[in-house]
Amino acid sequence: MPTSALHVARTGLEAQDARMRVIANNLANIGTTGFKRDRVDFATLAYQEQRVAGQNSTGQTAFAVGLNLGTGVQVQGTTRIATQGTLNATGDVLDLALDGDGFFQVELPPGGQIGFTRAGNFTLSNDGTLITSQGFALQPPLQVPQGAQSITIAPDGTVSALTPGNAEPTLLGQLTVASFVNPAGLRAIGDNFLVETAASGPAELGFAGENGRGQIRQGMLEQSNVNVVEELVEMIEAQRAYEINSKMVSAVDEMLRNANQTL
Protein backbone atom coordinates (compact mmCIF):
# COMPACT_ATOMS: atom_id res chain seq x y z
CA MET A 1 0.00 0.00 0.00
CA PRO A 2 2.53 2.69 0.97
CA THR A 3 4.23 2.52 -2.41
CA SER A 4 1.01 2.91 -4.37
CA ALA A 5 1.67 6.61 -5.03
CA LEU A 6 4.76 5.42 -6.91
CA HIS A 7 2.63 3.18 -9.09
CA VAL A 8 0.06 5.91 -9.71
CA ALA A 9 2.88 8.17 -10.93
CA ARG A 10 4.20 5.31 -13.05
CA THR A 11 0.88 5.05 -14.92
CA GLY A 12 1.24 8.76 -15.71
CA LEU A 13 4.75 8.23 -17.07
CA GLU A 14 3.61 5.33 -19.23
CA ALA A 15 0.62 7.23 -20.62
CA GLN A 16 2.69 10.30 -21.48
CA ASP A 17 5.31 8.08 -23.07
CA ALA A 18 2.66 6.47 -25.29
CA ARG A 19 1.33 9.92 -26.17
CA MET A 20 4.84 11.06 -27.13
CA ARG A 21 5.13 8.05 -29.42
CA VAL A 22 1.90 8.96 -31.19
CA ILE A 23 3.06 12.59 -31.57
CA ALA A 24 6.40 11.36 -32.94
CA ASN A 25 4.57 9.18 -35.45
CA ASN A 26 2.37 12.12 -36.52
CA LEU A 27 5.42 14.32 -37.00
CA ALA A 28 7.30 11.57 -38.84
CA ASN A 29 4.41 11.27 -41.28
CA ILE A 30 4.06 14.97 -41.96
CA GLY A 31 5.00 14.44 -45.59
CA THR A 32 3.08 11.19 -46.09
CA THR A 33 0.38 11.47 -48.74
CA GLY A 34 -3.13 11.05 -47.31
CA PHE A 35 -1.92 10.46 -43.73
CA LYS A 36 -4.39 11.26 -40.94
CA ARG A 37 -3.06 12.30 -37.55
CA ASP A 38 -3.85 10.28 -34.43
CA ARG A 39 -4.91 11.68 -31.10
CA VAL A 40 -4.39 9.79 -27.82
CA ASP A 41 -7.45 9.27 -25.63
CA PHE A 42 -6.75 9.13 -21.92
CA ALA A 43 -9.04 7.58 -19.35
CA THR A 44 -8.95 7.51 -15.57
CA LEU A 45 -8.16 4.12 -14.04
CA ALA A 46 -10.44 2.55 -11.44
CA TYR A 47 -10.67 3.91 -7.94
CA GLN A 48 -10.05 2.01 -4.74
CA GLU A 49 -12.63 2.59 -2.12
CA GLN A 50 -11.09 2.79 1.32
CA ARG A 51 -14.14 4.15 3.06
CA VAL A 52 -17.62 4.50 1.70
CA ALA A 53 -19.47 7.79 2.10
CA GLY A 54 -22.56 7.07 4.18
CA GLN A 55 -20.88 4.29 6.14
CA ASN A 56 -21.46 4.57 9.89
CA SER A 57 -18.84 6.48 11.80
CA THR A 58 -20.54 5.99 15.14
CA GLY A 59 -23.79 4.42 16.17
CA GLN A 60 -25.72 7.55 15.21
CA THR A 61 -23.68 9.32 12.57
CA ALA A 62 -22.27 8.47 9.18
CA PHE A 63 -19.27 9.69 7.21
CA ALA A 64 -20.30 12.53 4.93
CA VAL A 65 -17.42 11.92 2.55
CA GLY A 66 -15.63 8.78 1.52
CA LEU A 67 -12.00 7.99 0.87
CA ASN A 68 -11.61 6.94 -2.73
CA LEU A 69 -8.07 6.75 -3.98
CA GLY A 70 -7.47 6.82 -7.70
CA THR A 71 -5.00 4.45 -9.31
CA GLY A 72 -3.85 6.66 -12.16
CA VAL A 73 -4.41 7.04 -15.85
CA GLN A 74 -4.33 4.86 -18.93
CA VAL A 75 -4.23 5.34 -22.64
CA GLN A 76 -7.56 4.07 -23.84
CA GLY A 77 -6.81 4.24 -27.51
CA THR A 78 -6.03 6.52 -30.36
CA THR A 79 -8.54 8.35 -32.53
CA ARG A 80 -7.74 9.10 -36.12
CA ILE A 81 -8.67 12.71 -36.83
CA ALA A 82 -10.16 12.56 -40.30
CA THR A 83 -10.04 16.23 -41.26
CA GLN A 84 -9.22 16.88 -44.90
CA GLY A 85 -5.56 17.39 -45.79
CA THR A 86 -4.48 20.11 -48.16
CA LEU A 87 -4.83 19.26 -51.86
CA ASN A 88 -1.64 19.90 -53.77
CA ALA A 89 -1.58 20.11 -57.56
CA THR A 90 1.13 17.83 -58.89
CA GLY A 91 0.32 17.86 -62.60
CA ASP A 92 0.58 14.07 -62.87
CA VAL A 93 -2.61 12.78 -64.55
CA LEU A 94 -2.57 9.61 -62.44
CA ASP A 95 -2.38 11.44 -59.12
CA LEU A 96 -5.87 11.36 -57.58
CA ALA A 97 -7.09 13.11 -54.47
CA LEU A 98 -10.42 12.63 -52.67
CA ASP A 99 -12.04 15.94 -51.86
CA GLY A 100 -14.37 14.81 -49.04
CA ASP A 101 -15.04 11.52 -47.31
CA GLY A 102 -14.17 8.09 -48.66
CA PHE A 103 -11.31 5.79 -49.53
CA PHE A 104 -9.78 4.17 -52.60
CA GLN A 105 -9.81 0.37 -52.47
CA VAL A 106 -6.66 -1.55 -53.24
CA GLU A 107 -6.09 -5.30 -53.40
CA LEU A 108 -3.24 -5.90 -50.98
CA PRO A 109 -0.87 -8.63 -52.24
CA PRO A 110 -2.75 -10.12 -55.22
CA GLY A 111 -5.53 -12.40 -53.97
CA GLY A 112 -5.31 -10.84 -50.50
CA GLN A 113 -7.63 -8.61 -48.50
CA ILE A 114 -8.81 -5.17 -49.54
CA GLY A 115 -6.92 -2.20 -48.17
CA PHE A 116 -8.39 1.31 -48.01
CA THR A 117 -6.30 4.37 -48.63
CA ARG A 118 -6.55 8.09 -49.33
CA ALA A 119 -3.09 8.20 -50.86
CA GLY A 120 -3.84 8.53 -54.58
CA ASN A 121 -0.37 8.46 -56.08
CA PHE A 122 -1.12 5.80 -58.69
CA THR A 123 0.98 4.63 -61.65
CA LEU A 124 0.48 2.18 -64.48
CA SER A 125 1.95 -1.33 -64.39
CA ASN A 126 3.65 -2.82 -67.45
CA ASP A 127 0.32 -4.35 -68.56
CA GLY A 128 -1.60 -1.09 -68.18
CA THR A 129 -3.29 -1.69 -64.80
CA LEU A 130 -3.66 1.25 -62.39
CA ILE A 131 -1.53 0.37 -59.33
CA THR A 132 -0.17 2.00 -56.17
CA SER A 133 3.53 2.69 -55.79
CA GLN A 134 3.82 -0.66 -53.95
CA GLY A 135 2.41 -2.42 -57.04
CA PHE A 136 -1.04 -3.24 -55.63
CA ALA A 137 -3.94 -2.95 -58.08
CA LEU A 138 -6.80 -0.51 -57.55
CA GLN A 139 -10.19 -2.25 -57.12
CA PRO A 140 -12.16 -2.71 -59.31
CA PRO A 141 -9.17 -2.95 -61.65
CA LEU A 142 -8.77 -0.26 -64.28
CA GLN A 143 -7.04 -1.21 -67.53
CA VAL A 144 -5.58 1.50 -69.73
CA PRO A 145 -4.97 0.28 -73.31
CA GLN A 146 -1.49 0.72 -74.77
CA GLY A 147 -0.91 4.00 -76.49
CA ALA A 148 -3.81 5.70 -74.73
CA GLN A 149 -3.42 9.44 -74.53
CA SER A 150 -4.82 12.21 -72.38
CA ILE A 151 -6.37 10.07 -69.67
CA THR A 152 -9.13 12.08 -68.01
CA ILE A 153 -10.65 11.17 -64.66
CA ALA A 154 -13.81 13.13 -63.96
CA PRO A 155 -14.85 14.21 -60.38
CA ASP A 156 -17.34 11.29 -60.34
CA GLY A 157 -14.56 8.81 -61.17
CA THR A 158 -15.37 8.27 -64.86
CA VAL A 159 -12.13 7.44 -66.67
CA SER A 160 -11.80 8.15 -70.39
CA ALA A 161 -8.85 8.34 -72.79
CA LEU A 162 -8.03 8.89 -76.42
CA THR A 163 -7.01 5.60 -78.01
CA PRO A 164 -5.08 5.26 -81.26
CA GLY A 165 -7.40 5.27 -84.30
CA ASN A 166 -10.39 6.82 -82.48
CA ALA A 167 -11.24 10.48 -82.69
CA GLU A 168 -13.70 10.34 -79.76
CA PRO A 169 -12.46 9.56 -76.20
CA THR A 170 -13.14 5.97 -75.11
CA LEU A 171 -14.81 5.29 -71.73
CA LEU A 172 -12.45 3.03 -69.74
CA GLY A 173 -14.52 2.59 -66.60
CA GLN A 174 -15.58 4.32 -63.39
CA LEU A 175 -13.68 4.27 -60.12
CA THR A 176 -15.61 3.36 -56.96
CA VAL A 177 -15.07 4.94 -53.57
CA ALA A 178 -15.64 3.14 -50.27
CA SER A 179 -17.22 4.76 -47.24
CA PHE A 180 -17.80 3.52 -43.69
CA VAL A 181 -20.30 4.13 -40.91
CA ASN A 182 -17.41 4.65 -38.49
CA PRO A 183 -14.21 5.37 -40.46
CA ALA A 184 -12.38 5.97 -37.15
CA GLY A 185 -12.74 2.22 -36.48
CA LEU A 186 -10.55 1.23 -39.43
CA ARG A 187 -7.25 -0.36 -38.48
CA ALA A 188 -4.04 1.13 -39.83
CA ILE A 189 -1.67 -1.55 -41.11
CA GLY A 190 1.08 0.72 -42.40
CA ASP A 191 2.05 1.60 -45.98
CA ASN A 192 -0.82 4.13 -45.99
CA PHE A 193 -3.39 1.31 -45.83
CA LEU A 194 -6.33 0.82 -43.52
CA VAL A 195 -8.35 -2.38 -43.21
CA GLU A 196 -11.93 -3.06 -42.24
CA THR A 197 -12.75 -4.11 -38.66
CA ALA A 198 -15.89 -4.97 -36.73
CA ALA A 199 -15.81 -1.41 -35.35
CA SER A 200 -15.68 0.28 -38.74
CA GLY A 201 -18.50 -1.78 -40.22
CA PRO A 202 -18.41 -3.13 -43.78
CA ALA A 203 -17.35 -0.95 -46.69
CA GLU A 204 -20.17 0.68 -48.61
CA LEU A 205 -19.16 1.07 -52.23
CA GLY A 206 -20.40 3.78 -54.53
CA PHE A 207 -19.30 6.38 -56.98
CA ALA A 208 -17.46 9.56 -56.03
CA GLY A 209 -19.76 12.42 -55.13
CA GLU A 210 -22.63 10.08 -54.19
CA ASN A 211 -24.15 9.82 -50.71
CA GLY A 212 -21.66 12.15 -49.08
CA ARG A 213 -18.59 10.61 -50.70
CA GLY A 214 -15.96 13.09 -51.83
CA GLN A 215 -15.20 13.95 -55.40
CA ILE A 216 -12.09 12.84 -57.22
CA ARG A 217 -9.61 15.54 -58.19
CA GLN A 218 -7.26 14.50 -60.95
CA GLY A 219 -3.69 15.77 -60.92
CA MET A 220 -3.74 16.47 -57.20
CA LEU A 221 -2.54 14.70 -54.05
CA GLU A 222 -3.93 15.00 -50.55
CA GLN A 223 -1.21 15.96 -48.08
CA SER A 224 -1.15 14.72 -44.48
CA ASN A 225 -3.43 16.62 -42.10
CA VAL A 226 -0.67 16.97 -39.50
CA ASN A 227 -0.31 20.54 -38.25
CA VAL A 228 3.28 21.10 -37.10
CA VAL A 229 2.46 23.86 -34.63
CA GLU A 230 -0.30 21.80 -33.02
CA GLU A 231 1.97 18.76 -32.71
CA LEU A 232 4.80 20.81 -31.22
CA VAL A 233 2.49 22.28 -28.60
CA GLU A 234 1.23 18.75 -27.80
CA MET A 235 4.83 17.56 -27.62
CA ILE A 236 5.83 20.20 -25.09
CA GLU A 237 2.69 19.48 -23.06
CA ALA A 238 3.45 15.74 -23.02
CA GLN A 239 7.06 16.44 -22.06
CA ARG A 240 6.03 18.64 -19.13
CA ALA A 241 3.44 16.12 -17.97
CA TYR A 242 6.11 13.42 -18.12
CA GLU A 243 8.45 15.59 -16.07
CA ILE A 244 5.95 16.28 -13.30
CA ASN A 245 5.12 12.60 -13.05
CA SER A 246 8.79 11.71 -12.77
CA LYS A 247 9.09 14.42 -10.11
CA MET A 248 6.35 12.59 -8.22
CA VAL A 249 8.29 9.31 -8.46
CA SER A 250 11.37 10.94 -6.93
CA ALA A 251 9.28 12.67 -4.23
CA VAL A 252 7.70 9.40 -3.09
CA ASP A 253 11.07 7.70 -3.27
CA GLU A 254 12.50 10.38 -0.97
CA MET A 255 9.62 9.92 1.46
CA LEU A 256 10.27 6.20 1.66
CA ARG A 257 14.03 6.67 1.95
CA ASN A 258 13.50 9.18 4.73
CA ALA A 259 11.20 6.77 6.57
CA ASN A 260 13.77 4.00 6.23
CA GLN A 261 16.58 6.16 7.55
CA THR A 262 14.72 7.98 10.31
CA LEU A 263 12.77 5.15 11.85
Place this chain on the structure above:
Amino acid sequence: MDRLIYTAMTAMNAAMDRQRVVANNLANASTPGFRQEIFAVTPATLQDGSLEARAMARGNVRGADMKAARVVPTGNPLDVALEGKALIAYQSPDRQGEIYSRRGDLRVATSGVLENGEGLAVLGEGGTPITVPPGFSISLAADGTVLASDPATPTAPAEAIDRIRLVNPEGSPLAKGIDSFLKVPGGGVLPPDPTARLTPGALEMSNVETADTLVQMIEAQRAFEQRAKIIATAGDLDEASSSLMTLR
Protein backbone atom coordinates in the same frame (compact mmCIF):
# COMPACT_ATOMS: atom_id res chain seq x y z
CA MET B 1 5.29 6.71 24.21
CA ASP B 2 3.28 4.07 22.36
CA ARG B 3 0.41 6.53 22.05
CA LEU B 4 2.57 9.20 20.50
CA ILE B 5 3.90 6.89 17.85
CA TYR B 6 0.43 5.61 16.95
CA THR B 7 -0.90 9.14 16.58
CA ALA B 8 2.10 10.04 14.42
CA MET B 9 1.60 6.86 12.40
CA THR B 10 -1.98 7.77 11.48
CA ALA B 11 -0.65 11.15 10.31
CA MET B 12 2.05 9.40 8.25
CA ASN B 13 -0.58 7.21 6.61
CA ALA B 14 -2.67 10.30 5.86
CA ALA B 15 0.36 12.01 4.29
CA MET B 16 0.98 8.97 2.08
CA ASP B 17 -2.70 8.87 1.07
CA ARG B 18 -2.52 12.57 0.25
CA GLN B 19 0.52 11.89 -1.90
CA ARG B 20 -1.45 9.24 -3.71
CA VAL B 21 -4.34 11.60 -4.43
CA VAL B 22 -1.83 14.18 -5.69
CA ALA B 23 -0.15 11.50 -7.85
CA ASN B 24 -3.52 10.58 -9.33
CA ASN B 25 -4.28 14.22 -10.10
CA LEU B 26 -0.90 14.65 -11.79
CA ALA B 27 -1.30 11.42 -13.75
CA ASN B 28 -4.61 12.72 -15.09
CA ALA B 29 -3.27 16.15 -16.02
CA SER B 30 -4.03 15.37 -19.70
CA THR B 31 -7.29 13.44 -19.35
CA PRO B 32 -10.04 15.53 -21.04
CA GLY B 33 -12.70 16.75 -18.64
CA PHE B 34 -10.94 15.33 -15.56
CA ARG B 35 -11.84 17.04 -12.29
CA GLN B 36 -9.09 17.02 -9.69
CA GLU B 37 -9.72 15.62 -6.24
CA ILE B 38 -9.30 17.48 -2.99
CA PHE B 39 -7.87 15.60 -0.05
CA ALA B 40 -8.54 16.71 3.49
CA VAL B 41 -7.49 15.38 6.87
CA THR B 42 -9.79 15.65 9.86
CA PRO B 43 -8.79 14.99 13.47
CA ALA B 44 -10.60 12.08 15.07
CA THR B 45 -10.46 12.84 18.80
CA LEU B 46 -11.01 10.21 21.43
CA GLN B 47 -12.77 11.84 24.35
CA ASP B 48 -11.92 10.00 27.51
CA GLY B 49 -12.08 12.90 29.96
CA SER B 50 -8.35 13.45 30.23
CA LEU B 51 -6.08 15.56 28.04
CA GLU B 52 -7.35 15.60 24.46
CA ALA B 53 -4.00 15.06 22.83
CA ARG B 54 -4.78 11.92 20.95
CA ALA B 55 -6.19 13.34 17.75
CA MET B 56 -5.79 10.68 15.12
CA ALA B 57 -5.53 11.98 11.60
CA ARG B 58 -8.16 10.63 9.27
CA GLY B 59 -7.83 11.49 5.62
CA ASN B 60 -10.69 11.74 3.17
CA VAL B 61 -11.30 12.86 -0.36
CA ARG B 62 -13.61 15.85 -0.10
CA GLY B 63 -14.76 15.35 -3.61
CA ALA B 64 -14.05 16.76 -6.99
CA ASP B 65 -12.98 20.32 -7.63
CA MET B 66 -15.48 21.49 -10.25
CA LYS B 67 -13.48 24.53 -11.31
CA ALA B 68 -13.52 25.05 -15.08
CA ALA B 69 -10.45 24.08 -17.09
CA ARG B 70 -8.91 25.53 -20.23
CA VAL B 71 -10.67 24.84 -23.50
CA VAL B 72 -8.62 23.94 -26.56
CA PRO B 73 -9.94 24.05 -30.12
CA THR B 74 -9.51 20.68 -31.80
CA GLY B 75 -11.16 21.13 -35.19
CA ASN B 76 -13.09 17.91 -34.65
CA PRO B 77 -16.81 18.81 -35.08
CA LEU B 78 -17.92 16.15 -32.57
CA ASP B 79 -15.73 17.46 -29.74
CA VAL B 80 -17.77 19.63 -27.40
CA ALA B 81 -16.72 21.91 -24.54
CA LEU B 82 -19.41 22.80 -22.03
CA GLU B 83 -19.95 26.35 -20.95
CA GLY B 84 -20.63 27.37 -17.36
CA LYS B 85 -21.25 24.60 -14.85
CA ALA B 86 -23.33 22.30 -17.06
CA LEU B 87 -22.62 18.56 -17.22
CA ILE B 88 -23.40 15.97 -19.89
CA ALA B 89 -25.51 13.03 -18.73
CA TYR B 90 -24.12 9.64 -19.75
CA GLN B 91 -25.46 6.15 -19.29
CA SER B 92 -23.67 4.42 -16.43
CA PRO B 93 -21.50 1.51 -17.72
CA ASP B 94 -23.65 -0.91 -15.72
CA ARG B 95 -26.76 0.69 -17.33
CA GLN B 96 -28.06 1.55 -13.86
CA GLY B 97 -28.93 5.22 -13.79
CA GLU B 98 -26.95 8.11 -15.11
CA ILE B 99 -23.55 9.59 -14.47
CA TYR B 100 -22.19 13.02 -15.30
CA SER B 101 -19.05 14.24 -16.94
CA ARG B 102 -17.54 17.33 -18.51
CA ARG B 103 -15.69 15.10 -20.97
CA GLY B 104 -17.05 15.83 -24.45
CA ASP B 105 -14.92 13.99 -27.02
CA LEU B 106 -17.95 12.46 -28.75
CA ARG B 107 -18.06 9.92 -31.58
CA VAL B 108 -20.56 7.62 -33.23
CA ALA B 109 -20.05 3.94 -32.38
CA THR B 110 -20.63 1.19 -34.99
CA SER B 111 -23.99 0.52 -33.37
CA GLY B 112 -24.94 4.13 -34.14
CA VAL B 113 -24.93 5.16 -30.47
CA LEU B 114 -23.38 8.54 -29.71
CA GLU B 115 -20.65 7.96 -27.11
CA ASN B 116 -17.62 9.72 -25.64
CA GLY B 117 -13.92 8.79 -25.66
CA GLU B 118 -14.47 6.57 -22.63
CA GLY B 119 -17.18 4.58 -24.44
CA LEU B 120 -20.06 6.00 -22.38
CA ALA B 121 -23.36 6.44 -24.23
CA VAL B 122 -24.67 10.03 -24.33
CA LEU B 123 -28.21 10.33 -23.01
CA GLY B 124 -30.88 12.28 -24.84
CA GLU B 125 -33.63 14.39 -23.34
CA GLY B 126 -35.80 11.31 -22.75
CA GLY B 127 -33.03 9.71 -20.70
CA THR B 128 -32.23 7.08 -23.33
CA PRO B 129 -29.01 6.85 -25.41
CA ILE B 130 -28.97 8.88 -28.63
CA THR B 131 -28.83 6.67 -31.72
CA VAL B 132 -27.84 8.08 -35.08
CA PRO B 133 -29.65 6.58 -38.12
CA PRO B 134 -27.26 4.39 -40.18
CA GLY B 135 -25.23 6.31 -42.73
CA PHE B 136 -26.35 9.74 -41.52
CA SER B 137 -23.79 12.38 -40.74
CA ILE B 138 -24.35 14.43 -37.61
CA SER B 139 -23.46 17.84 -36.30
CA LEU B 140 -24.07 19.43 -32.93
CA ALA B 141 -25.73 22.73 -32.20
CA ALA B 142 -24.70 25.07 -29.38
CA ASP B 143 -27.71 24.07 -27.25
CA GLY B 144 -26.82 20.37 -27.51
CA THR B 145 -29.27 19.51 -30.29
CA VAL B 146 -28.02 16.63 -32.45
CA LEU B 147 -28.68 17.39 -36.12
CA ALA B 148 -28.57 14.49 -38.57
CA SER B 149 -28.50 14.80 -42.33
CA ASP B 150 -28.85 12.07 -44.91
CA PRO B 151 -25.93 12.18 -47.36
CA ALA B 152 -28.29 10.83 -50.06
CA THR B 153 -30.33 14.04 -49.96
CA PRO B 154 -27.72 16.77 -49.54
CA THR B 155 -30.20 19.56 -50.20
CA ALA B 156 -32.61 18.58 -47.42
CA PRO B 157 -32.13 20.50 -44.16
CA ALA B 158 -30.57 18.61 -41.25
CA GLU B 159 -33.14 17.13 -38.93
CA ALA B 160 -32.94 17.40 -35.15
CA ILE B 161 -33.01 13.84 -33.82
CA ASP B 162 -32.55 14.56 -30.12
CA ARG B 163 -30.91 16.91 -27.67
CA ILE B 164 -28.03 15.90 -25.43
CA ARG B 165 -29.24 15.79 -21.83
CA LEU B 166 -27.39 18.71 -20.25
CA VAL B 167 -27.89 19.11 -16.53
CA ASN B 168 -27.28 21.74 -13.91
CA PRO B 169 -25.40 20.53 -10.81
CA GLU B 170 -26.00 23.66 -8.76
CA GLY B 171 -27.84 23.12 -5.52
CA SER B 172 -27.58 19.34 -5.78
CA PRO B 173 -25.15 16.99 -4.11
CA LEU B 174 -22.58 15.55 -6.49
CA ALA B 175 -19.77 13.15 -5.69
CA LYS B 176 -17.17 11.15 -7.53
CA GLY B 177 -17.92 7.47 -7.29
CA ILE B 178 -15.51 4.57 -7.13
CA ASP B 179 -15.67 4.32 -10.93
CA SER B 180 -14.33 7.92 -11.17
CA PHE B 181 -17.64 9.22 -12.53
CA LEU B 182 -19.64 12.03 -11.01
CA LYS B 183 -23.05 11.02 -9.69
CA VAL B 184 -25.68 11.96 -7.16
CA PRO B 185 -24.78 10.13 -3.93
CA GLY B 186 -27.39 7.54 -3.05
CA GLY B 187 -28.91 7.61 -6.54
CA GLY B 188 -31.03 10.18 -8.27
CA VAL B 189 -30.72 12.48 -11.23
CA LEU B 190 -29.84 16.13 -11.70
CA PRO B 191 -32.43 18.53 -13.20
CA PRO B 192 -32.09 19.32 -16.90
CA ASP B 193 -30.69 22.72 -17.84
CA PRO B 194 -32.51 24.16 -20.88
CA THR B 195 -30.17 27.17 -20.94
CA ALA B 196 -26.94 25.11 -21.04
CA ARG B 197 -24.65 25.84 -23.97
CA LEU B 198 -21.74 23.99 -25.47
CA THR B 199 -19.04 24.84 -27.99
CA PRO B 200 -18.59 22.29 -30.77
CA GLY B 201 -15.07 21.80 -32.16
CA ALA B 202 -13.34 22.32 -28.84
CA LEU B 203 -12.46 20.18 -25.85
CA GLU B 204 -12.19 21.03 -22.18
CA MET B 205 -9.03 19.63 -20.68
CA SER B 206 -8.23 18.46 -17.15
CA ASN B 207 -8.47 21.15 -14.44
CA VAL B 208 -5.30 19.94 -12.72
CA GLU B 209 -2.96 22.89 -12.31
CA THR B 210 0.48 21.40 -12.29
CA ALA B 211 2.36 24.15 -10.45
CA ASP B 212 -0.18 24.14 -7.62
CA THR B 213 -0.21 20.33 -7.53
CA LEU B 214 3.58 20.17 -7.35
CA VAL B 215 3.49 22.45 -4.28
CA GLN B 216 0.93 20.08 -2.70
CA MET B 217 3.25 17.20 -3.52
CA ILE B 218 6.20 18.81 -1.71
CA GLU B 219 3.94 19.68 1.23
CA ALA B 220 2.81 16.07 1.57
CA GLN B 221 6.40 14.89 1.28
CA ARG B 222 7.64 17.23 4.04
CA ALA B 223 4.65 16.41 6.28
CA PHE B 224 5.49 12.71 5.93
CA GLU B 225 9.10 13.41 6.88
CA GLN B 226 8.09 15.45 9.93
CA ARG B 227 5.95 12.60 11.23
CA ALA B 228 8.77 10.13 10.70
CA LYS B 229 10.91 12.51 12.76
CA ILE B 230 8.30 12.54 15.55
CA ILE B 231 8.36 8.76 15.69
CA ALA B 232 12.16 8.81 15.84
CA THR B 233 12.03 11.44 18.62
CA ALA B 234 9.49 9.30 20.50
CA GLY B 235 11.96 6.44 20.26
CA ASP B 236 14.72 8.64 21.73
CA LEU B 237 12.48 9.79 24.60
CA ASP B 238 11.53 6.23 25.36
CA GLU B 239 15.17 5.20 25.44
CA ALA B 240 16.10 8.15 27.66
CA SER B 241 13.38 7.37 30.19
CA SER B 242 14.27 3.71 30.34
CA SER B 243 17.95 4.51 30.82
CA LEU B 244 17.01 6.87 33.69
CA MET B 245 15.37 3.98 35.44
CA THR B 246 18.35 1.71 35.01
CA LEU B 247 20.21 1.01 38.25
CA ARG B 248 23.94 0.98 37.93
